[in-house]
Every structure is written in C-alpha cells, then in structure tokens.
Amino acid sequence: MEISELTKKIIEELLKEGRRFDGRKLNELREVKIETDISKNAEGSAKVKIGDTEVVVGVKLNVGEPYPDSQDAGTMMVAAELSPLASENFESGPPQIEAIELARLVDRAIRESEYIDFKKLCVRKGELVWNVFIDIYPMNVDGNLIDASTLAAVIALSRAVFPVLEDDKVKYGELTTKKLPLNNAPITITSYKINNSFILDPTTAEEESSSCRISVALTSQKEIKIHALQKSGYDALTEEEIDEVVSLAVNEHKKLYNMCSQFFKK
Amino acid sequence: MTKSTYKRPDGREYDETRKVEAEVGIIKNADGSAMFSFGGSKAIAAVYGPRQLHPQHMQDPEQCVLRCIYDMLPFSVPERKRPGPARRSVEISYMTKKALEPVLHLKSFPNTVIDVYIMILQADASTRCAGINAASMALANAGLSMNELVTSVSTGKIGDAIVVDLCKEEEDYKIKKDGIEIKAATDIPLAFLSRSGKISLIQLDGNIKPEELKEAIALGKKAAEKITQVQIQALKKVNED
Numbered sequence: 007m008e009i010s011e012l013t014k015k016i017i018e019e020l021l022k023e024g025r026r027f028d029g030r031k032l033n034e035l036r037e038v039k040i041e042t043d044i045s046k047n048a049e050g051s052a053k054v055k056i057g058d059t060e061v062v063v064g065v066k067l068n069v070g071e072p073y074p075d076s077q078d079a080g081t082m083m084v085a086a087e088l089s090p091l092a093s094e095n096f097e098s099g100p101p102q103i104e105a106i107e108l109a110r111l112v113d114r115a116i117r118e119s120e121y122i123d124f125k126k127l128c129v130r131k132g133e134l135v136w137n138v139f140i141d142i143y144p145m146n147v148d149g150n151l152i153d154a155s156t157l158a159a160v161i162a163l164s165r166a167v168f169p170v171l172e173d174d175k176v177k178y179g180e181l182t183t184k185k186l187p188l189n190n191a192p193i194t195i196t197s198y199k200i201n202n203s204f205i206l207d208p209t210t211a212e213e214e215s216s217s218c219r220i221s222v223a224l225t226s227q228k229e230i231k232i233h234a235l236q237k238s239g240y241d242a243l244t245e246e247e248i249d250e251v252v253s254l255a256v257n258e259h260k261k262l263y264n265m266c267s268q269f270f271k272k
Numbered sequence: 273m274t275k276s277t278y279k280r281p282d283g284r285e286y287d288e289t290r291k292v293e294a295e296v297g298i299i300k301n302a303d304g305s306a307m308f309s310f311g312g313s314k315a316i317a318a319v320y321g322p323r324q325l326h327p328q329h330m331q332d333p334e335q336c337v338l339r340c341i342y343d344m345l346p347f348s349v350p351e352r353k354r355p356g357p358a359r360r361s362v363e364i365s366y367m368t369k370k371a372l373e374p375v376l377h378l379k380s381f382p383n384t385v386i387d388v389y390i391m392i393l394q395a396d397a398s399t400r401c402a403g404i405n406a407a408s409m410a411l412a413n414a415g416l417s418m419n420e421l422v423t424s425v426s427t428g429k430i431g432d433a434i435v436v437d438l439c440k441e442e443e444d445y446k447i448k449k450d451g452i453e454i455k456a457a458t459d460i461p462l463a464f465l466s467r468s469g470k471i472s473l474i475q476l477d478g479n480i481k482p483e484e485l486k487e488a489i490a491l492g493k494k495a496a497e498k499i500t501q502v503q504i505q506a507l508k509k510v511n512e513d
Binding site: 044045046047048051058062064065066068085087089090091092093094098100101139141143145146147148178179 | 298299312314318323343348349350352356389391
C-alpha cells in the first residue's frame, strides 16, 4: 500500500522544522531488541527488532569443493526472501530485485569487511572447504530493512559454531564448541533523503516519502574503514551530500555497535 | 489401550504431547497472526484479508477465495533447505487450506481473498500440525467469523505403540528384522474442528491395522481437546492486553 500524498506532505513539513512523525530526532534510532539462538537447527541464528521491523537470520554450514580461483578459502552465500507474511507490499514468487539487492548489500558488508576469515574455513586446500549460508527473513517490516538485516546477519554469525565433521561429511545436529573465525563486525547505516534532510532508521511511511537512500557499511576498530556503499532511489546527490551521509554513518554507527558489542567479543 | 514395550525417546507417555506453546498477535502488519509450537517444532502464521483479489479472473463471485502457503525457513531443518516451494510444501499448503476451509464463512465475502502464510521457524516433525494450529488462531485473531477453531495434532504407530504428537526421532523409527532395518513408524496428521469434533485433515503413511487407526484417531481427538484450550487461552490473552 502506498502512503497518501497527505501523509507525505506532513512528513516533509515536519522535517523542515527538524521534527519527525514519531517525535524522534533526525538521526535517532528506534529501540533495538536482539534475541539469539532462535532456531535450534541453525548453527547460528538471531532475531533483530528495530521499532516494528523484525528480521530473523539463520546460518547453516556445509562442506564442499572450493572455487577454482580460491582453492584455500571457504565460501559464503547470502539469500533474502521478502515473504508476504511480513508485509502486504510483498508478493509470493521468486525473489524480486528488492530481495536480491538486500541480500547483496548484506553480502558485501560481510565479505568486504573480511568479517569472516575465509582462509580459516579451508579444510584441505583445493579439495574441501566450509560453505557458509546466511538466510535473511523479515517477519514484520516497518522500514530500515537493510540495517536491521545486516545487524541480524552479523549477530547470527557471531553465535555460529561448527557442526561435527566426520569422513568429510557434516553430522547435523552434533555441534562442536568451535566458533566461526571472525574479525571486526561491520555495521551498515542507511541514510534516507527527504527534501533536503537526511534521516536514519525510517519507518515505511518515511521510506516511501524519500527520494533516495545511501547505505554505508563500515568497521571502526582502530580506524574507520568503509567497505560498501550503495545509492538507490530516483534522486541524485551532490558531493557535499555524499560527505554528509558518510559523516552520519561514521558518527552514528557506534550507537548500534555498542548496543550489541557483547556479541562481538572475541 | 494396546500393551506395548515401546519407550518414547523423550520419556513421554503415549497420550502426552510435547510442550505446547501459543501466542497471538506477533506480526503487526498482518490482520491476524499467531505462533504455535509442539516442542522443537515452531510455526508462525499471518493472515491478510479479506482483501481484493487480483487478477480479477481469479475472483469467485460466490465466495471468498482462501489461499494458504506453507513454507519452511532454509535453516529450520538439519540440512539447509533451498528457499522456495517444493512439491512437499505445495501439497501441505493445499492440505492446510482444506483443513481450515470448513470453519470459515467464505460466502460472506464474494470476490475477495484471504491469504494465510505459514512459516516453519524450527522443525522437529508435526510441522504441518503446528502450522494449522497457528493459522487457525491467526484467522480468529483477524476477527473473521468462524464456527469453531481448528486443532491439529499428529498421531501414529511407533513400533507396536499408538502414540500422539510424533517427534522427528519417532517419525524415523526403525526396527531390525532378520538383520535388516525396516521402517516401523506410521504417521497420521489429523485436524479436528473444536466443537463438532469433525475431522478436516487426515493423512497417513505407514502400516497400520484398521482397529489401530481407530485407536489413533481417538487418542488424537483427546489430545486436540487439550490443545484447543491452549489456543483459546492465547486468543483471550491478546484481547486482554
């Protein structure tokens, strides 16, 4: 369902005064709730709630042959499904572009930040490596799906342990105590542009009022590094605006990181 | 009751279900929603509608169309399941629709559709039963007029015992005969209408005598009566909050 022109107008007018529909500041996030180990057959799982947006992510591990161009590294696959269970805006059927873009954004944040140490997922060079499957399922959607999904994926990975490997076969249901080899966790912060303002953590109504969005995935141990960027939406941005959203991500990601830092302890 | 030597893997009595949990109103965007679990089998259901059905040629001028989609999360099972429907889930979706249809007043809403989406979060057998129970509660939570609730439970014959609410280990139960392992599990998913006691879902696969089937159905009906109370309590609770 599209939001009405009237709602859009009110959102825009409030923003001119620096206000939002639900009383938040422009850079203020809604309450974040995290649950882990929500599905016992997954090697790692988590549920993240940001406001009314709720995403579950499960991690499954398997072994297989490595890719020809990286004989000594494990592999990762990220998939997302926007099930009509979560919103009347979603339809059944094969993944649409929105689901594919979401999965790829989460994939790049994890891959490019080298959150998973793929070299340590090698069992025997050229023969056998671990494959990491990350499945993203929104359960209820009220905006900011990219940031919520990335966070849920990162936390699910932090909870994952290896299953028992015997004669090169995984014995499902039997887990070791060995955790996945992980580095510094990436955080994705997406800014949405409405008129000339940028806001964080939008609701669906705010998202639909926005002309464009940029996602910034970064890590911040020792120094800040940006690992993935993506602009979407119909508007174009100036260089100054790009600067602004990068600064927003740099300044605000810590809040999200600190909220879940307990999961990132090594 | 049949005398039997079979011991259940989790120490349950033959007529005892696993721990049953139910919660209503878990998905805010949906018109109705619920969670239902039998031990390690956990299902959530969302109901959208009655709403307009597009494309128009799918509309039924006589009554509302009920659509059900059952699916399992890829990580709900030990070995990752590829996302998307398979023959198994398509058939279960259809059986679920048939199990729910008798209690709904579909003639009241011609040309519309009610969509029921069921997702299995965690699987340990009897997932279709958990899904039907969640869906039945979600339909009630959506405020749809219903004659009665639908309560589903599996029964079966494991070894020589008639039991209720099979777990995965029981579903896969084998015995050795002349040195070869043979399947010794009969799985019977059932759904009962809560007032009339009628059966809206019955499937069976395995190997069972007619008198044993009768016993299994009676056992399922007793268990379903208790489960219905859990569903009703969960529905009442959401209205109080």
